[in-house]
Amino acid sequence: MSLMQAKLLAIAIPAGLLGGAYISQYGFGLFPCEMCWWQRYPHFAALGAGLFSLFLKPAQVWTALAGLAIISSGLIGGFHAGVEYGWWDGITGCATLGSAVDVMNPAAAPIVRCDVAPWSLFGISLAGWNFLFSCAGGITILGLSVKRVSKERAL
Structure with missing residues (x-):
């Protein structure tokens, strides 16, 4: 794999996981709890760093930051x-309003608990899947970034 592939992964992984989160939320009514939101914030940062890696130098640093x-x-x-x-x-009370739009009508907003998995596949919750995909993807991106830097130093 090349640095360009690492850059594309640095964009595709957070975009795909955020897309899945929003489809789950708005398409299937699986509203995020407080800790679900905490998982989204680094993906937003990763998406920005991944996009920066396409245009700003040193690309390896931006790609590694995304990872x-x-x-x-x-x-x-x-x-x-x-x-x-x-x-x-x-580490939180784990009850939140469903979305920013629902803040206008708190009585209509669902209460979402952090200690209850609203959905699972093969016994793995959405948070668990995020753990698996994000850690594997981030490690792959970091590995490709370090490999690229090592090759350049050898030349």
Whole structure:
């Protein structure tokens, strides 16, 4: 894989995971809890860094920053999954309004708990899937970025 492939992964992974989160939210009514939002923020940062890597130098640094942000989201997702599975307690009250639009009518907004997985596939919650995809993708991006820098230094 080349640096260009790492750059594309740095854009595709957060875009795909954020897209899936918003489809789940608006298409299937799976409103995010507070910790779900925490997982989205690093993906927004990663998407920005990935886009910067296409236009700003040094591209390896922007790509690596995107990889680190993606891993950060994955680690938050891993913590959140542990809360959902009852492995440990969360660090928040874990009740939030469904969306910014619902703030205008709090009675209509769903209360979303962080310690209850609203959906799972093969026993893995959305937070768990974020952990798996984000950590694997971020590590791949970092590996490609470091590999590229090592090759350039060898030349």
